[in-house]
Amino acid sequence: MAILNILEFPDSRLRTIAKPVAQVDDSIRQLIDDMFETMYEAPGIGLAATQVNVHKRVVVMDLSEDRSEPLVFINPEFVPLTDQIDQYQEGCLSVPGFYENVDRPQKVKINALDRDGQPFEMIAEGLLAVCIQHECDHLNGKLFVDYLSSLKRDRIKKKLEKLHRQQA
Numbered sequence: 001m002a003i004l005n006i007l008e009f010p011d012s013r014l015r016t017i018a019k020p021v022a023q024v025d026d027s028i029r030q031l032i033d034d035m036f037e038t039m040y041e042a043p044g045i046g047l048a049a050t051q052v053n054v055h056k057r058v059v060v061m062d063l064s065e066d067r068s069e070p071l072v073f074i075n076p077e078f079v080p081l082t083d084q085i086d087q088y089q090e091g092c093l094s095v096p097g098f099y100e101n102v103d104r105p106q107k108v109k110i111n112a113l114d115r116d117g118q119p120f121e122m123i124a125e126g127l128l129a130v131c132i133q134h135e136c137d138h139l140n141g142k143l144f145v146d147y148l149s150s151l152k153r154d155r156i157k158k159k160l161e162k163l164h165r166q167q168a
């Protein structure tokens with residue numbers, strides 16, 4: 001297992017479109033294990049491979065209080081099941097320290113492969129629906145800050161750039 005480096009906004013590598021996983025093999029399962037270790041250590045509730053600079057369509061999540069319910073989504077796809085839009089205050093390990101409201105469909109159907117390569121379907125509402133949509137966005141090079149006004153996004157960008165300069 002290994003803790004992986006998490007890319008931070010405005011790193012252009014976060015804009016890469018991830019490729020579908022053709023074969024769920026041991027190297028993918030190794031990536032999944034490393035992503036869980038990285039997410040739990042952060043700590044976070046969701047992580048897309050894009051965020052650790054691996055451009056494959058892999059997402060890990062754990063929404064449980066005691067970090068005991070790992071969820072794996074390989075090649076995830078979702079469709080909204082309702083016109084209802086809910087607002088949720090989102091954050092992101094790639095945008096540390098910033099939380100803003102984002103509108104998304106309240107209920108979605110997810111299709112994905114599990115860590116054995118078996119297809120499954122899941123109906124998601126609430127935080128699970130928010131999180132899977134947020135993570136699928138990462139695989140398409142999109143971040144929650146893209147839904148904000150350019151003023152807000154630029155403010156976040158400048159603050160993180162300053163922080164990165166100080167860290168360098």
Ligand code: QAP
Pocket residue numbers: 042043044045046047088089090091092093095096097098127130131134
């Ligand atoms: C995505 O985000 C998400 O700013 C997962 O300083 C978030 O795990 C989906 C985190 C909210 C739905 C709602 C963020 C950790 C973790 C930070 C995360 C931070 C430390 C974010």
Ligand code: CO
Pocket residue numbers: 091092093094134138
């Ligand atoms: Co994120």
